Amino acid sequence: MTGSCSKRKNVKMSKTLTGLGAGLCVSLFLAAFGATAQPVYDPMRPSMSPLAPLATGPTAQGSQAELDPKLGNLPVGPGAEDTYYQCVGCHSTAIIRQQRLTDDRWDYLWTWMIDEQGMQEPEPEIAEQILAYLKTHFSSER
Amino acid sequence: MTDKITDGRSDKAEIADEPTRRTILKATGLTALGAYVGMNIPFEGNLMALAQGMSEEDIMSGKNGLVLLNDRPLNAETPAHLLDDDVTPYKHFFIRNNGFVPDSALDMDAEGWTLTIDGEVDTALELSIGELKSRFEEVTLRLVLECGGNGRAFFNPGASGNQWTTGAVGCADWTGVRLSDVLNAAGIKSSAVYTAHHSDDPHLSGDPDKEVISRGVPIEKALAEGGIIAWAMNGEPIPAVHGFPLRLVIPGYPGSASQKYVNRIQIRDQEHDGAKMTGYSYRVPAYPVAPGTEVPEEDMVVLTDMPVKSLITFPQSGAQAAAGEAMEVRGHAWSGSGDVASVDISIDFGATWTPAALEAPVNKFAWQRFRADVTLPQAGYYEVWARATDLNGVSQPPVVPGWNPRGYGNNMQHRIAMIAT
Numbered sequence: 234m235t236g237s238c239s240k241r242k243n244v245k246m247s248k249t250l251t252g253l254g255a256g257l258c259v260s261l262f263l264a265a266f267g268a269t270a271q272p273v274y275d276p277m278r279p280s281m282s283p284l285a286p287l288a289t290g291p292t293a294q295g296s297q298a299e300l301d302p303k304l305g306n307l308p309v310g311p312g313a314e315d316t317y318y319q320c321v322g323c324h325s326t327a328i329i330r331q332q333r334l335t336d337d338r339w340d341y342l343w344t345w346m347i348d349e350q351g352m353q354e355p356e357p358e359i360a361e362q363i364l365a366y367l368k369t370h371f372s373s374e375r
Numbered sequence: 376m377t378d379k380i381t382d383g384r385s386d387k388a389e390i391a392d393e394p395t396r397r398t399i400l401k402a403t404g405l406t407a408l409g410a411y412v413g414m415n416i417p418f419e420g421n422l423m424a425l426a427q428g429m430s431e432e433d434i435m436s437g438k439n440g441l442v443l444l445n446d447r448p449l450n451a452e453t454p455a456h457l458l459d460d461d462v463t464p465y466k467h468f469f470i471r472n473n474g475f476v477p478d479s480a481l482d483m484d485a486e487g488w489t490l491t492i493d494g495e496v497d498t499a500l501e502l503s504i505g506e507l508k509s510r511f512e513e514v515t516l517r518l519v520l521e522c523g524g525n526g527r528a529f530f531n532p533g534a535s536g537n538q539w540t541t542g543a544v545g546c547a548d549w550t551g552v553r554l555s556d557v558l559n560a561a562g563i564k565s566s567a568v569y570t571a572h573h574s575d576d577p578h579l580s581g582d583p584d585k586e587v588i589s590r591g592v593p594i595e596k597a598l599a600e601g602g603i604i605a606w607a608m609n610g611e612p613i614p615a616v617h618g619f620p621l622r623l624v625i626p627g628y629p630g631s632a633s634q635k636y637v638n639r640i641q642i643r644d645q646e647h648d649g650a651k652m653t654g655y656s657y658r659v660p661a662y663p664v665a666p667g668t669e670v671p672e673e674d675m676v677v678l679t680d681m682p683v684k685s686l687i688t689f690p691q692s693g694a695q696a697a698a699g700e701a702m703e704v705r706g707h708a709w710s711g712s713g714d715v716a717s718v719d720i721s722i723d724f725g726a727t728w729t730p731a732a733l734e735a736p737v738n739k740f741a742w743q744r745f746r747a748d749v750t751l752p753q754a755g756y757y758e759v760w761a762r763a764t765d766l767n768g769v770s771q772p773p774v775v776p777g778w779n780p781r782g783y784g785n786n787m788q789h790r791i792a793m794i795a796t
Contacts, residue, residue: 254425256545274756274792277455278791279538323579330412331445335532373533
């Protein structure tokens with residue numbers, strides 16, 4: 234799959250790098266995929282991990298939630314905007330969107346970001362709103 | 376759209392002409408790569424990453440088929456079937472970056488670079504790369520580098536960090552000098568306990584006083600076989616994203632022990648407490664805990680040897696095979712202690728196992744090729760599972776091993792789907 238996608242995409246590479254055509258490979262990929270019958274079950278899909286019960290929260294929920302492309306594809310919801318501006322000074326939202334953590338771990342990461350990485354602490358109400366947003370959308374608990 | 380864009384190079388040249396591009400990207404925090412997070416990077420055959428004056432984004436153009444986990448900082452993993460080579464080529468080598476790639480690396484400019492060895496030594500050394508090359512014996516070793524968090528994606532509840540599945544591993548030929556030779560030249564004092572590695576890569580916050588990462592290893596590990604200070608990867612100067620001009624490669628330990636852009640190795644009289652040595656970083660609970668447990672920080676201990684592991688690199692998961700006919704399945708096995716004894720293969724969900732042929736490593740800490748002929752008895756869906764065992768008889772578990780807050784050391788058996796027709 235990847236191979237056919239790469240070949241067709243090769244010539245367009247530089248443009249996509251400058252920001253255009255981001256969705257392009259997705260459609261090529263799907264088209265290529267569609268040509269070869271149904272997708273084969275992947276035994277190494279993270280949600281299929283043998284220890285994992287059914288995938289809850291993050292990925293399942295995340296794929297349904299509407300994403301806001303203006304806010305780094307964070308899921309739409311109260312606190313999204315504050316979270317975006319608080320968090321993207323150092324890294325992209327990609328590291329946030331990958332998480333599905335316990336509430337305790339989010340509380341810990343919040344202080345880690347401040348104490349170890351130099352994140353500026355916002356006003357308490359804003360902090361509360363951001364943490365609530367993170368615990369809602371990137372949670373292993375809900 | 377397609378017709379407009381036929382020549383990749385002219386666009387590239389434009390980018391190279393913009394001297395402030397990198398600065399702008401860092402300041403605005405916007406990268407065009409962001410749109411590719413979670414996707415395979417399809418860019419093929421372009422080696423801009425080795426060219427001068429590139430930006431961080433250009434790096435991904437030299438990385439073929441990797442899945443981008445994070446665009447800032449760059450983190451990307453390699454699908455299993457792209458790791459089939461004995462020596463992982465640059466284009467398929469995973470990226471684990473904690474901070475930014477330094478401009479000196481992007482420019483491939485090693486002018487004036489020195490490596491300092493100080494702390495608990497008889498004579499502190501400050502060595503140019505030329506001195507490293509002339510004073511010490513050059514060695515080339517094939518060494519596995521694996522991120523400590525490889526397999527993190529399978530922990531439940533989730534563990535924080537990049538959600539690596541199986542692809543934060545690679546095995547390249549590294550050329551340099553033995554770490555032990557250089558440390559012994561400085562003279563290790565009896566008070567020496569731990570190394571502390573330092574580099575000049577910029578912190579994501581832009582704060583010049585913050586170290587991105589500064590890890591170390593027990594002095595015994597630093598002096599043991601395998602560890603090198605490398606300046607070449609697969610016969611070429613180490614590419615920017617992998618640590619140009621100098622990096623440590625300390626095999627067997629989590630990849631973070633192998634500092635990129637290394638400019639100082641300090642010898643300490645206590646366990647190092649630099650960036651990402653403390654708290655939960657590269658640490659596991661001192662005792663077994665139930666998934667999701669909050670473990671007090673003081674009960675976390677440093678992760679050392681990586682566990683025994685294997686990966687099926689051929690065929691690609693989902694491949695078809697004729698029922699009743701033998702087909703080769705192959706891959707690599709490695710372990711943090713550098714001693715894989717055997718690999719077994721199952722086509723019946725682990726109910727029965729058959730030994731694979733296992734090649735000796737070309738040197739300690741190189742991964743070892745395994746091969747097995749499998750015959751799928753009748754048409755239908757099969758899974759091929761691989762299980763490596765080390766010399767102590769310790770094998771890979773069929774399920775995710777001990778949960779830990781940061782998701783380290785997952786060496787569960789790798790499995791691929793095969794369809795018999």
